[in-house]
Amino acid sequence: MADPLSHWEDDVEALPRETIVDVLESRLREDILAGRHPAGTYLPPERTLADGYGVTRTTLKHAFGRLAQAGLLETRHGVGTRVRDYLRLGGADLLPMLVRHSSDWIGEIFEVRCSIGALIAERAAARATDRQRGELRKLLTAVGDAADPDAVQLADLEVHRALARATGNRVYVLLTNTLFNAYLPVRAALRRPFTDAQVAHDRLEPVVEAVAVGDEAGARRAAEQYLTTTERIMLEDLA
Incomplete structure (x- = not known):
């Protein structure tokens, strides 16, 4: 006799699992919004920040990209990554x-x-x-x-x-x-x-x-x- 749950399991889409980039993005976002990285200041160098969070620089760059898209960060090549003043520059x-x-x-x-x-x-x-x-x-x-x-x-x-x-x-x-x-x-x-x-x-x-x-x-x-x-x-x- 066929397993009555087998067809249901085939039809159900698995829930997405949280990745290390998701976790890091969330941590950075909370640190920014809580004021631990104040608006207008530059974040520590990528290597220092990556070591502090226990992630690779590649993972850090992915998280930076998401937060830049969200309007919280801006990266200037050769200068660094700065926290945007979202209350002055951000939108709804x-x-x-x-x-x-x-x-x-x-x-x-x-x-x-x-x-x-x-x-x-x-x-x-x-x-x-x-x-x-x-x-x-x-x-x-x-x-x-x-x-x-x-x-x-x-x-x-x-x-x-x-x-x-x-x-x-x-x-x-x-x-x-x-x-x-x-x-x-x-x-x-x-x-x-x-x-x-x-x-x-x-x-x-x-x-x-x-x-x-x-x-x-x-x-x-x-x-x-x-x-x-x-x-x-x-x-x-x-x-």
Whole structure:
């Protein structure tokens, strides 16, 4: 008789294993963000640093390349590798990495989320097309129909993406994506506002309806109410 697990094992993709480059990249990143290698300073010579971490210079160069791509390091040939001042020179794409390092960033992200989200709702109420209003109502229904908290949270996000698209301004779309990606590393800890699909639907409904009827001031007020309420719940859980 065939092993009932054999087919399942053939279909399951093995989880990637952490490499020495992954470990070193993580260690260096934490050392930089914790201030052990301050912004603007040069790292020790490669040989010294490699010996200190117990790795080869090749491994070190691979880790440097990843951190340079992430915006934390810059290497000048013949000079050395310097820690970038990411708060002065970096962009919002650094936020997911910073949240992984410290959840203290979440409060600041939510502050921006609230002000940007309210403005997006107001602009959407002024500019949404009939097709976009219909799409928003359909996506809102999907929030109430979602099967579990994770699905509710993702359905809720799609409403906010649609609100951003309804502004007709692609920068608002990118900002919405950026803010979501920023708290993606801790998303599992922020699910309490989405544990009841109907409650989540009812909480978001005033925003969608105000946008759908073109009530700019009402959309802004409803978005502020929604965003401050969900922020309070999520921050309570993180605390």
